[in-house]
Amino acid sequence: MSEPVSRRDVLHGVVRGGVLATLGGGALFLVQKAHGQVVWQVDAARCINSRLGDTGAEACKLCTTECVVALSAVRAVNEYAKCGRCNICPAYFNITSAVDEKGLPSEKLCPRDAIARKPIGKADPEDPANNFYEYVIDEEKCDGCGKCVMKCKEPLGLGSIVLRVRYDKCVNCNRCAISRSCPKDALHQIPVEQALRSPESLHRTE
Amino acid sequence: MRGAPISTQTLPTLRSGAFLLLLLFLFFSFVPTLSAQAIPYSRPVETAPQADTIGGGYKTPAVQKPLPRDALLQVLDVLILAAAMGAAVWLVLKRRSRKWVLALSIGSLAYFGFYREGCVCPIGSIQNVAVALTDRTYAIPMVVTAVFFLPLVVALFFGRAFCGGVCPLGAIQELVVLKPLCVPPRLDRALGLLKYVYLALAILLAIKPALGRDFLICRFDPFVGFFRRTGAPHMLLLGGGFLVLGMFVGRPYCRYLCPYGGLLAWCTRLARRGVTITPDKELDCGLCAEACPYGAIDHMRAVRKDCLYCARCYASCPRDGDLARAKAQLVTLS
Numbered sequence: 316m317s318e319p320v321s322r323r324d325v326l327h328g329v330v331r332g333g334v335l336a337t338l339g340g341g342a343l344f345l346v347q348k349a350h351g352q353v354v355w356q357v358d359a360a361r362c363i364n365s366r367l368g369d370t371g372a373e374a375c376k377l378c379t380t381e382c383v384v385a386l387s388a389v390r391a392v393n394e395y396a397k398c399g400r401c402n403i404c405p406a407y408f409n410i411t412s413a414v415d416e417k418g419l420p421s422e423k424l425c426p427r428d429a430i431a432r433k434p435i436g437k438a439d440p441e442d443p444a445n446n447f448y449e450y451v452i453d454e455e456k457c458d459g460c461g462k463c464v465m466k467c468k469e470p471l472g473l474g475s476i477v478l479r480v481r482y483d484k485c486v487n488c489n490r491c492a493i494s495r496s497c498p499k500d501a502l503h504q505i506p507v508e509q510a511l512r513s514p515e516s517l518h519r520t521e
Numbered sequence: 522m523r524g525a526p527i528s529t530q531t532l533p534t535l536r537s538g539a540f541l542l543l544l545l546f547l548f549f550s551f552v553p554t555l556s557a558q559a560i561p562y563s564r565p566v567e568t569a570p571q572a573d574t575i576g577g578g579y580k581t582p583a584v585q586k587p588l589p590r591d592a593l594l595q596v597l598d599v600l601i602l603a604a605a606m607g608a609a610v611w612l613v614l615k616r617r618s619r620k621w622v623l624a625l626s627i628g629s630l631a632y633f634g635f636y637r638e639g640c641v642c643p644i645g646s647i648q649n650v651a652v653a654l655t656d657r658t659y660a661i662p663m664v665v666t667a668v669f670f671l672p673l674v675v676a677l678f679f680g681r682a683f684c685g686g687v688c689p690l691g692a693i694q695e696l697v698v699l700k701p702l703c704v705p706p707r708l709d710r711a712l713g714l715l716k717y718v719y720l721a722l723a724i725l726l727a728i729k730p731a732l733g734r735d736f737l738i739c740r741f742d743p744f745v746g747f748f749r750r751t752g753a754p755h756m757l758l759l760g761g762g763f764l765v766l767g768m769f770v771g772r773p774y775c776r777y778l779c780p781y782g783g784l785l786a787w788c789t790r791l792a793r794r795g796v797t798i799t800p801d802k803e804l805d806c807g808l809c810a811e812a813c814p815y816g817a818i819d820h821m822r823a824v825r826k827d828c829l830y831c832a833r834c835y836a837s838c839p840r841d842g843d844l845a846r847a848k849a850q851l852v853t854l855s
Contacts, residue, residue: 331677331791338670338677345653345666352662354589385751395581397569436577447575449582473569483587486638486749489645489736500732511586 353504355491357389359477361501364461367469374465378478379458381493388484389459389493391429393452397475400435400447405471406463407432407450424463429456454481482510595664598637602687603671605629609686609830610679614794619836622685626692634689639748641665643672643683644690644781645739647720648727655728672781676788680795684775684782685830690744691775695831699768701814709816712777720780743774771814775829786826795825798834812837 359365363375378389403410403419407430412422423430435447452463459478467476480502494502572581605625612622633642646661646669653661672683684691704712719737726735739745743760746752752760766773775782789795798809798821810818812834817827823834835841839849 327791327793331793334677334788334791335674338673341650341654342666342670345650345661346663348653348660349663349666350660352589352592352595383749383752385749392584394584396571399569400575435575435579447570447579451582454585475569481587482589485589486640487589488640489648489739490734507589511588 352507354482354487354507354510355480355485355502356505356510357478357480358501358503361499362478363499364464365477374461376460377496378493379460381496383488383492384484384486387459388481389478390454390457390481391452391459391463391476392479393450394475397473399473402446404450406467406476424466427456427458429453599664599667605687606675606682609682613796613830613832617835617841619832622832625686626695629687630689630692634748639689639745641668643668644779647780648723648736648738651724651727673784673788676785677791678793680789680792680825680828681785682830691772693744694767694772694774697764697767698771698814701771702769704770704816715777716780716783719778720783723780738780772829776815789825792825796823796828798823808837809834
């Protein structure tokens with residue numbers, strides 16, 4: 316079926332070619348400056364809950380309440396290498412609660428009971444301060460409220476617990492909803508390779 | 522101390538802490554009536570004990586690092602997007618099948634909507650492309666570039682195949698069309714201008730300096746709350762509102778607000794092919810125009826910029842239906 320080519324068709328063809336060239340040019344420009352994926356991450360040195368100097372304040376809960384994901388994509392993470400493995404962990408126990416018969420605070424700090432405490436090796440009851448305990452955060456339970464992060468820092472803790480964006484949960488919004496309300500501008504976008512390299516590299520450089 | 526012995530010189534605080542806690546322990550075991558008070562707490566360690574300090578073969582557990590979605594899977598998303606658009610073009614222009622294009626859009630709703638939770642989508646990528654074109658320090662992954670440009674190129678040749686076969690926002694509205702009313706053409710045209718206002722606004726807010734930058738289209742995406750099965754109450758309400766409205770006004774978001782729909786509409790003006798109502802002999806019965814919920818059939822001709830590739834017109838056409846299957850035949854009335 317051959318139809319006669321009208322002037323309109325030719326004109327359309329020319330304009331279409333022009334638009335295609337423009338789109339192609341735009342795409343090429345974007346591709347030549349393209350980089351890999353960027354992800355949102357919390358800068359622990361800025362986050363109110365983990366940075367030094369805000370001890371005793373109420374933990375900032377914005378990471379829990381602002382995230383668009385049902386249970387926030389921000390979770391508390393224990394950097395085990397920095398953990399003091401204390402007998403009475405100020406992030407595990409509510410250290411202002413009454414003491415029970417074992418000499419330990421009777422209440423836990425985490426409202427969702429997401430932290431597990433287990434002795435490393437065999438616990439010596441005679442020498443409780445020198446027993447080491449491993450504190451493991453169950454990330455499926457954690458909602459990133461930051462209470463434990465606030466308590467695990469100077470002067471009581473070593474600051475081993477920090478808030479981190481978990482990439483299997485994060486939907487990588489164009490503008491992270493938490494970052495929009497974060498008072499310290501602690502969330503920022505970094506290349507994914509950098510985010511996976513080391514905890515230190517998470518700090519903002521500029 | 523178990524395992525490796527520690528000298529008191531290296532860890533004096535451990536010892537003093539131990540002593541203090543021992544005292545406290547004794548204190549509380551002898552004065553049980555006072556045990557309801559809080560203990561004064563002092564930090565027992567100043568440095569984190571490492572595996573060799575702890576001893577007993579202890580290994581510091583690795584901190585888990587969940588990975589984001591694999592780059593290969595993201596490329597797969599683009600391939601699926603391209604394949605789905607190709608399928609939509611074929612099903613609508615060649616097969617002329619309402620059934621199959623509906624099945625395709627339901628599949629896309631499941632994958633791009635509920636599985637990929639509405640991201641990455643060409644609609645939102647308008648903003649990223651706008652920022653990347655204007656901000657020297659901002660770049661976007663190639664995947665986003667592809668997702669933005671592919672549907673536009675397809676629209677330049679075949680019309681809005683993306684809207685009908687791939688877009689999850691379109692598909693969810695497609696499914697609720699119940700009793701579409703005919704929007705008066707003038708009102709339809711006036712409301713249709715809204716999407717260009719929205720487009721301009723979204724671009725203006727996106728190309729602001731980094732800190733004041735806002736991604737309007739993503740923030741007010743009416744259906745992403747459904748796709749994620751969670752969201753702020755006002756956003757879910759807005760989405761629900763659009764779905765209820767969509768029962769009586771066909772695909773209101775696509776026709777009046779979708780900024781990407783605006784870009785696609787421009788491209789379709791140059792399209793080589795599109796949905797054609799009457800390929801050979803027309804019946805002039807007007808059933809197709811009645812069947813079109815989007816007011817895209819004007820004087821028995823499909824308007825490419827408004828046609829959303831749903832293929833309802835074919836389904837309602839006796840030529841494509843009963844006549845084609847020889848269940849009925851044309852008679853000439855004398």
